Amino acid sequence: MALIEGLILQTTAYREHDLLVKLFTKEAGIITAMARGAKKQKSQLTVVNQPYTWVVVDGVYPKNQQGLGFINSVQESRIYKNVLVDLTTAAYAALIAKDLTVAFEENEPQPVWYAKMLAAFDQLNQQKDPQVIANIVELQLLPVFGVSPNWQKDPLSGAETGDFDYSEKYNGIIEKAHFDMDDHRLHLDQKTVYYLRLFSTIDIQKLGAITLSPVTKRGIQRVIDYLYDRQVGFQPKEKRFIQKMAAFEGQFQIKPRKKEQE
Incomplete structure (x- = not known):
């Protein structure tokens, strides 16, 4: 016992x-x-x-x-009551749970990830943006799946500051001077690149308030989905549910009516 x-x-x-x-x-x-x-x-x-x-x-x-x-x-x-009562938060919690069960074999101690997991659910329960929490977990789980993009510096020049884009060819970020060396780079805006770099290393326990625009959130998710599809080979049904839910909600957004001319 x-x-x-x-x-x-x-x-x-x-x-x-x-x-x-x-x-x-x-x-x-x-x-x-x-x-x-x-x-x-x-x-x-x-x-x-x-x-x-x-x-x-x-x-x-x-x-x-x-x-x-x-x-x-x-x-x-x-x-974690607030995780359960909100449908969107519960959906992202289910995604995090599935990612963890796929990433790790059973009966293998994971003390670092146990602490991260509790921190993630604490943040969800505090009603932090669930997509942000899930994105942080997804990015930090990539090395567990054997995928380790270089988010810190351009491998060609060593540059750590400047304008960057993601290049699968070079397995990470490349600076603007090297954009013409990869015709298939993802053409990311700099705010998206900034948060990808931040989320890949941030301590979830110390996460403060982060408010992102829908455009930036879509950009981050696009890169994460790209990496999981092409390099991890994993697309859980929980993520498809989130995508369908977002599409469904988008259909019911009420657009303001144009004022009729008098």
């Missing part, structure tokens, strides 16, 4: 009353644990039905880092 601290990323019904709970734990990284009877109405494990809940449970880690662990009782819990 052990006290297991972690965040519930996902739950899956198993048999009539049981639940499989995917936890990102402080000590063992991502694990899957069985919660017997958790779906029963009067179960003391009811809280583990809710994703994006931080818990300390009395349970058992997977034996020999294989198979399932077990959850026997819940000692502490904290629900």
Whole structure:
């Protein structure tokens, strides 16, 4: 038996009353644990039905880092309420959870990313822009997927300041003097480049208020989607849901009517 601290990323019904709970734990990284009877109405494990809940449970880690662990009782819990009540925030939380479960093998300790994950959900719960939080996580996860763009300086000249664009050919940013060396550079505006560079290294725990224009947010997302499509080869259904949701909301934006001439 052990006290297991972690965040519930996902739950899956198993048999009539049981639940499989995917936890990102402080000590063992991502694990899957069985919660017997958790779906029963009067179960003391009811809280583990809710994703994006931080818990300390009395349970058992997977034996020999294989198979399932077990959850026997819940000692502490904290629900990220603001993450759940807002549809857009919940959608980005689901995307972050999926990215983490794909990036990391189960039963491998990830203390640095456990701290980052909790910081990300704390920021979501504080009602920071969910797309910004998700973009930071996506950019910082790229090296875990084996993709490490150079956001810091032009590899050709070493320049760290100036006007830059992203070049897949040179795996990162190149300065204006070298734009003609890649006909397929992404033609990014400088504000987008600035935030890509910032988000790739920023400490999520220290994130202050960031307000971005829709144009800049679209530019950042375009680059991230480009990298995940072409270099990671990963397009989760959670992201497609966000895209459809944004398109749906755009259809219902009310445009001001033109004043009729008298």
